[in-house]
Amino acid sequence: MHNEHSDTHFQSRIDNGEHIEAKDYMPEGYRKHLIRQMSQHAHSEVIGMQPEGNWITRAPSLRAKQILLAKIQDEGGHGLYLYSAVETLGVSRAELIEQLQTGKAKYSSIFNYPALNWADIGAIGWLVDGAAIVNQVSLQRTSYGPYSRAMVRICKEESFHQRQGYEIMTTMMRGTKDQQAMAQDAMNRWWWPSLMMFGPHDSDSPRSGDAVKWKIKRETNDELRQKFIDKTIPQAELIGLTIPDKNFKLDEKTGHYTLSPINWEEFHRVVSGHGPCNKQRLDHHIKYHQEGAWVREAAEAYKLKTAKKELVTA
Amino acid sequence: MATDTQLDLWEVFIQSKSGLPYIHSGSVHASDVKMAMQNARDIYTRRGEGTSIWVVPAKHISASNPDDNDMLFDPSNDKIYRHPTFYVMPEGAKNI
Numbered sequence: 001m002h003n004e005h006s007d008t009h010f011q012s013r014i015d016n017g018e019h020i021e022a023k024d025y026m027p028e029g030y031r032k033h034l035i036r037q038m039s040q041h042a043h044s045e046v047i048g049m050q051p052e053g054n055w056i057t058r059a060p061s062l063r064a065k066q067i068l069l070a071k072i073q074d075e076g077g078h079g080l081y082l083y084s085a086v087e088t089l090g091v092s093r094a095e096l097i098e099q100l101q102t103g104k105a106k107y108s109s110i111f112n113y114p115a116l117n118w119a120d121i122g123a124i125g126w127l128v129d130g131a132a133i134v135n136q137v138s139l140q141r142t143s144y145g146p147y148s149r150a151m152v153r154i155c156k157e158e159s160f161h162q163r164q165g166y167e168i169m170t171t172m173m174r175g176t177k178d179q180q181a182m183a184q185d186a187m188n189r190w191w192w193p194s195l196m197m198f199g200p201h202d203s204d205s206p207r208s209g210d211a212v213k214w215k216i217k218r219e220t221n222d223e224l225r226q227k228f229i230d231k232t233i234p235q236a237e238l239i240g241l242t243i244p245d246k247n248f249k250l251d252e253k254t255g256h257y258t259l260s261p262i263n264w265e266e267f268h269r270v271v272s273g274h275g276p277c278n279k280q281r282l283d284h285h286i287k288y289h290q291e292g293a294w295v296r297e298a299a300e301a302y303k304l305k306t307a308k309k310e311l312v313t314a
Numbered sequence: 315m316a317t318d319t320q321l322d323l324w325e326v327f328i329q330s331k332s333g334l335p336y337i338h339s340g341s342v343h344a345s346d347v348k349m350a351m352q353n354a355r356d357i358y359t360r361r362g363e364g365t366s367i368w369v370v371p372a373k374h375i376s377a378s379n380p381d382d383n384d385m386l387f388d389p390s391n392d393k394i395y396r397h398p399t400f401y402v403m404p405e406g407a408k409n410i
Binding site: 017018019021063066067070074130145148149157159160162163164166167170231234235238239 | 396
């Protein structure tokens with residue numbers, strides 16, 4: 001239902017800095033944009049469990065294993081907060097999962113890269129979660145109430161994720177030559193894909209306009225990417241890691257770092273399904289979703305049974 | 315003859331400021347959603363406490379039993395590594 005008057009009123013609420021709640025009027029475009037963005041976010045949390053899950057049984061100590069388990073459990077929880085928040089917009093969990101499994105909905109392309117060794121777990125926590133935090137801190141002020149509240153909760157929990165990753169990197173950089181080389185190798189492989197997590201440059205980002213106008217996004221892709229770069233480079237240098245970019249430098253005038261151009265051809269290749277692990281990630285999700293069907297069926301059967309009992313005893 | 319009841323019990327949740335979580339304020343009696351909403355407004359927001367109200371039939375709320383707290387919350391007590399302060403950051407690390 002399109003209603004010009006309501007749309008104008010809606011925009012004035014947004015311009016006033018008000019948040020929108022599930023039962024409030026919202027234009028169809030706003031609802032659609034949120035469903036797309038929030039479900040992509042939820043899918044990313046859930047698919048993101050896979051590269052790290054690969055290392056639970058191979059963690060180098062019981063301490064590391066407990067931490068990794070707790071982190072992955074958090075990611076599953078974050079997926080649930082987000083799926084529930086999307087469902088307030090009138091879309092069902094089953095539809096969302098189908099969109100993921102048929103490739104209609106995307107997830108963050110970073111999770112299509114493999115976690116090859118233990119240093120990758122450090123790099124994922126520090127860089128990938130670090131980039132996600134920059135994005136999510138900004139989204140705490142998003143205009144949709146349920147999304148904003150999910151982000152507040154998630155940000156509180158993410159901070160341990162990033163610190164555990166940086167702790168791993170620090171430990172390895174204080175270790176043997178081989179361990180240092182492993183940490184640097186992980187840095188080299190994860191640095192550029194982490195920068196791509198913020199999406200295309202503002203000039204090439206077709207949907208950014210509406211998202212900013214509706215205050216779904218409070219900062220643009222390039223602004224967020226720059227924040228991440230500026231806070232991460234000093235962290236790398238502090239523990240002796242080298243930025244895999246011969247041209248990076250600090251612009252003394254602006255206080256910002258500048259880098260070589262990002263390889264967007266790689267980004268588009270991975271997003272469109274041709275990264276190292278795209279097929280593996282989706283196949284895994286579909287396999288376990290199908291193998292878990294009996295649990296959902298059992299729960300439905302139990303629901304019917306208890307409903308019948310209540311009828312008898314009522 | 316009409317039955318004289320005290321109507322149904324509804325729980326009231328108020329959002330104090332745009333975007334914040336809805337917090338339980340108390341309950342009202344009402345015969346339907348409309349009355350519950352009006353009563354909640356009259357009883358709980360007389361001093362501009364809210365920007366938004368949710369009302370939910372009390373019978374639809376399930377609560378945990380406080381006697382079960384030890385058992386219920388035990389799994390989270392011994393996992394201090396879920397807190398960021400558990401991790402040792404190198405001297406001079408910033409913004410982390």
